[in-house]
């Protein structure tokens with residue numbers, strides 16, 4: 001594939017709600033787009049039904065897919081919705097099931113969304129492991145139907161369309177037309193800039209008004225810090241019945257009271273920040289896909305810690321976020337950031353690589369070293385399966401983000417101190433991630449039917 005990469009930076013960093021970008025943010029966006037398609041066609045369904053297949057059916061209950069779809073059918077958006085109102089929807093719809101729909105009303109009830117068992121759809125050829133069929137009915141008659149796929153990181157596409165976000169129509173060609181890591185390194189090196197500056201130069205040509213993307217990155221940075229602050233304020237048990245306790249505040253307290261060795265304190269602090277983000281995510285709070293919700297803690301954990309300790313300029317931080325975004329774009333284009341497609345290597349593996357590249361750049365790494373940091377981070381996450389216990393984005397997900405923080409630090413340091421280039425390039429390791437994901441059995445791809453997900457006795 002040699003066409004230039006046109007994934008948009010702010011599509012990769014979506015401000016939304018937890019606990020899952022593919023199972024919460026994506027379905028909410030798809031439901032809203034279905035509603036808009038109905039309205040555009042003048043369809044006023046008496047009732048809407050949604051069939052969930054694949055990973056959405058297997059783990060959607062734990063991932064909040066039901067409320068996300070109901071919210072999307074109300075026309076709500078992940079970025080702007082009232083998170084508390086979303087969580088209250090099943091109850092409020094039980095009392096008032098008629099929802100305003102254009103000039104009329106349609107009936108929405110919680111049983112409108114069906115989680116199909118594997119036996120019910122296993123003979124279907126799914127267009128993607130996260131598939132949803134929306135049907136607007138009028139009596140027994142289907143008034144309008146669409147099939148949508150949630151392809152990871154909050155991106156969606158209609159079943160017949162190409163992957164949303166990978167190939168975007170742009171009014172002008174990119175200033176720096178890169179199609180893989182090698183050409184990205186070449187552009188940054190020749191131009192004398194960072195990966196982030198390459199991305200921001202391209203984005204500047206595509207903005208609908210000057211400053212749009214930088215303002216968007218300001219909001220992302222603000223959302224990173226707010227999420228950490230909220231996560232550190234809260235204690236107690238996370239929802240879902242797995243009895244997972246919030247730990248972020250206690251972890252940070254140990255760092256701040258000198259109970260963590262000095263040499264490890266900066267990593268322990270970043271891990272506490274990552275815990276704060278992932279605990280907020282698990283509780284359905286406001287988080288940013290980086291590049292997904294399940295892996296949302298690694299990049300903010302690393303960036304907020306290093307920005308505090310080194311008192312970084314705001315411009316340095318935004319450039320580092322854009323560099324991290326470049327790595328996410330490469331993986332999204334040439335492999336996948338969806339746990340349902342390639343397992344957790346695509347989520348936590350990619351997030352670790354994004355954080356490693358951003359950190360390596362902040363610590364003075366040249367573009368080739370920044371590429372190497374991302375490569376090392378992915379290489380040592382290859383084969384990582386997605387096996388969330390009870391379909392909740394809690395165990396192993398929260399600790400896995402903290403491990404991602406430590407790996408990102410190690411990868412950045414290894415890249416900075418390497419005197420020879422790596423045997424495996426970032427482009428190659430991304431291809432290996434894709435092949436490994438293709439070979440992975442479905443039990444290990446966000447179905448909660450294998451690995452850790454089946455390690456606990458049912459009670």
Ligand code: SF4
Nearest residue numbers: 294339344347386397
């Ligand atoms: S195991 Fe990894 S990919 Fe799967 S839900 Fe958890 S964080 Fe996401």
